[in-house]
C-alpha cells in the first residue's frame with residue numbers, strides 16, 4: 001500500500017530500513033536519448049529489523065538486468081518498486097547489480113537525470129534518485145559512492161560528480177571518461193552528476209585551519225564574466241562558517257554549477273552544488289542589487305548545508321526543517337553579519353519578517369497549513385514550503401534567544417555551544433528535529449530553553465500562527481503599569497485544539513518623550529500572564545515583541561500617538577518600522593471597510609515626511625518604512641476579502657503619498673540618485689532603492705498633474721543608467737504609473753537584453769506584475785504567452801510570466817469576470833503535464849479562496865474544482881486542490 005498514487009505517508013509509520021547499502025558503484029553511459037546506468041551495490045540486512053524482502057524504489061526506468069552476487073535471480077516489479085524475495089539469508093554483505101536505462105532528453109519534470117541546453121544535470125532531492133536507478137531512496141540510507149561517467153568528448157568535455165576526481169582518460173569512438181570518488185558517505189538525495197560544455201572560474205584558497213582547497217564555479221562559456229560575485233560569496237561563506245561556528249570545509253574541491261532549467265533555487269549535493277542560474281550569474285549590467293543579495297544568501301545557504309544537512313542529515317522527510325529551517329537561520333545570520341552595521345542588520349531582519357508575514361502566515365491560515373515537522377503528506381515536493389523554511393528558521397532563532405545568558409545577551413555563544421554538541425553527537429548520522437533541539441538545550445543547562453524544552457517543541461508539532469494579545473493598564477495614583485499578555489491559536493486542518501506555545505517576548509518601555517525606560521525578555525508559557533512595573537512617573541509606551549522575537553501575530557490597540565512616538569524614537573529598529581506599518585494598516589483597513597474616499601491625514605503624512613527627511617536614518621530603512629503593506633498582507637487582516645477594493649485603496653494611498661510628499665520625493669531623489677562606481681554593498685543598494693522609490697512616486701504624481709517632467713527624466717535615467725538596478729527601477733517607475741513612455745522603454749529594454757535569459761525574465765515579470773488599471777494586465781499576459789521568447793517548459797520563464805500574474809498581482813488576477821481564474825486553471829493543467837512540481841506551486845495561488853467575497857469566491861471554487869476533476873492529475877497538484885476544496 002505504500003506507493004500507490006493515493007497513499008498518504010505518515011510520520012508515525014517510520015521504520016528503519018530492512019537493508020543497509022554500504023557502497024555504490026555507478027557507471028553511466030551518457031546519451032540524451034538512452035542513458036545506460038550500471039549500478040553495483042553492496043548491501044546487508046539490517047540485523048535490527050525482521051527478515052523481509054528487499055524493495056527498491058524506481059520510476060520511469062527500463063530494467064535490463066538484475067544480478068545477486070553475479071548470478072541471475074528472480075524479481076518482481078510492482079508499484080514502482082523492484083522486489084527481491086530470494087536474497088541470501090544471514091547478515092553477510094552481498095552484491096546486487098542492477099542495469100537500467102532512462103531517457104534524459106524526455107525528462108521535463110527536471111527530477112532525476114535531465115538535459116538542459118545540451119548538458120546533463122541531475123536533481124535528486126527529495127526522491128529523484130529513483131529516476132536514475134533502483135535504490136533505497138530514503139535519506140537514512142547512507143552509502144559510499146564511486147562514479148564513472150562516460151560520454152562523447154566533443155559534446156560533453158566536462159564530466160563532474162561528487163567528491164574527488166581520481167581518474168580520467170579517452171575511450172574509443174571519440175568518447176572519454178572520468179571517475180569520481182566521494183570520501184564522505186551520503187544519502188542518495190545528495191548524489192549529483194553534470195556533463196557538458198562548461199567553463200569554470202577557479203579559486204584556490206587556504207582556510208584558517210591551513211588546508212588547501214579548489215573552488216570552482218561552472219557556467220556556460222559566455223557567462224564566465226558573471227561569476228565573480230558568486231565566487232566571492234562562496235569564499236565569504238567558508239570564512240563565516242569557520243569563524244562563527246568553527247565548521248571547516250571538509251572537501252579538497254568544492255564545485256558550483258549553474259543551469260537555466262531548475263525547479264528550485266539551488267541544491268546542496270555534496271561537493272557539487274547545482275544552482276539555478278538566477279542565483280549564480282551577476283554583472284552590474286544585468287543583475288539588480290536584489291539579485292546580488294539573493295546570490296550571496298543562496299550561495300551561503302547551500303554551502304552551510306554542507307554541515308547542516310549533509311554531514312548531519314534527516315532521518316526521514318518529515319524532518320526536512322531539521323536541515324532547512326536551521327540552514328535558513330544560518331544564511332540569515334550570515335547575510336546580517338556581512339551587512340555590518342546595526343542598521344543594515346535590522347534592514348535584513350525586517351525583510352525576512354516581511355517574507356514570513358506575506359507568505360508563511362497565509363500558508364499557516366490556509367488549507368495547506370502544516371506543522372514545521374509535518375505528520376503526513378501525499379507528495380513530499382509539496383512540503384518545501386515557507387513553513388518548513390522560514391517558520392523553521394524562526395523556531396531556531398527562538399532557541400538562540402532562549403539560551404541567552406550573562407555576557408551573551410543574544411544567545412549567540414550559547415547557540416554555538418549547542419551546535420558544537422549537535423555535531424559531537426550526530427556527525428555522520430541521519431537524525432530528527434528532536435535530536436537537534438535536545439542538543440541545543442543540553443549544551444545550555446539552566447536556560448529557559450532547557451527548562452521548557454517539551455513545551456517549546458510544540459512549535460514543531462502544532463501548525464498555525466499564534467495570536468499574542470496585549471492589554472495595558474495604567475494606574476496613575478500608584479505609578480503602576482501592567483501589561484496583560486495572552487495567547488491563542490486558531491484550529492488548522494487536523495488540529496482543532498492547540499496547547500500554549502513558549503513565546504519569547506522582548507519588551508521595551510518608552511516614556512512620553514520617547515526615552516527608553518526599560519528593556520527585557522519575557523517568556524510567555526501560559527495562556528495568559530501579566531507583567532507589572534511600578535514607580536513610573538507617567539504612562540509608558542510599550543514596544544512589544546522587539547526584533548520580532550517570535551513568529552506570532554501581535555494584537556495591541558496602539559493609539560496613533562503611541563505609534564508616532566515609537567516611529568520617532570524607538571531604539572529597536574524593527575519596532576520603529578513596525579509602528580509605521582501599523583499606522584498605514586489602520587488607515588488602509590479603515591478605507592477598505594468604510595468604502596470612504598481615500599484621503600491621507602496630516603499626522604500620517606507628516607510622519608512619513610519626517611522619515612524621508614530624517615538626517616541620519618539609512619536610505620534602505622526609509623525605503624522599507626515608506627513601502628505600504630502588501631495587498632496580500634492587508635487581505636490577511638480581513639475576514640472577507642474584496643481584492644479589487646484592497647488594490648484600489650492601496651494604490652490610492654500610494655498616490656496620496658506621491659502627491660503630498662512631492663517635494664520631499666524630489667529632494668530624496670537628488671540626495672540618493674548618484675551612488676558612484678557600482679558596488680552591491682547594502683549602503684549604496686539602499687540609496688539606489690530609495691532613489692527608485694522616489695522616481696516611482698514622482699511619476700505617479702505626474703499622472704494626476706499631467707506634468708511631463710518626471711516621466712521624461714525617468715526615461716532619461718533608464719537610458720543613461722550605468723547598472724541594472726537604476727535602469728530597471730526607472731523602467732518600473734514608468735510601468736507603475738502606466739505612462740505612455742513605458743511601451744517604448746519596454747521595447748528598448750527587450751532589444752538591449754534579448755540574449756540575456758535572466759533579464760528577459762525580469763521583462764516578463766515586470767509586465768505581468770504591473771498595477772492593474774481597469775483590467776489591462778490579463779490581456780498583456782495572454783499576449784506575452786505567444787511571445788517567441790516565452791517557453792512554458794523553462795521554470796524560470798513560466799514563473800516570470802504566469803506566477804508574477806497569478807501569485808504576485810492580486811489586483812490584476814482577481815477579476816470580477818473570473819477570467820484570471822480561468823487562465824490560472826488552464827495553466828495549472830497545462831503545466832501539470834510537463835512539470836507537476838511547478839504546476840503544484842502555481843496551484844497554490846488560490847489557497848485563500850474561502851476568504852474571498854463574492855463573486856470571486858464562487859468563481860475561484862469553480863476553477864479549483866475544474867482542476868480537481870481533470871483525469872490523470874499528478875499527485876502533486878491533486879494534494880493541493882483536494883486540500884483547498886476540503
Ligand code: PHE
Pocket residue numbers: 123125126263264265266267268301302324384
Ligand atoms: N534543498 C534545496 C535547498 O534548500 C532545495 C531543493 C529541494 C532543491 C528540492 C531542489 C529540489 O537548498
Ligand code: ZN
Pocket residue numbers: 301305323324327
Ligand atoms: Zn536548503
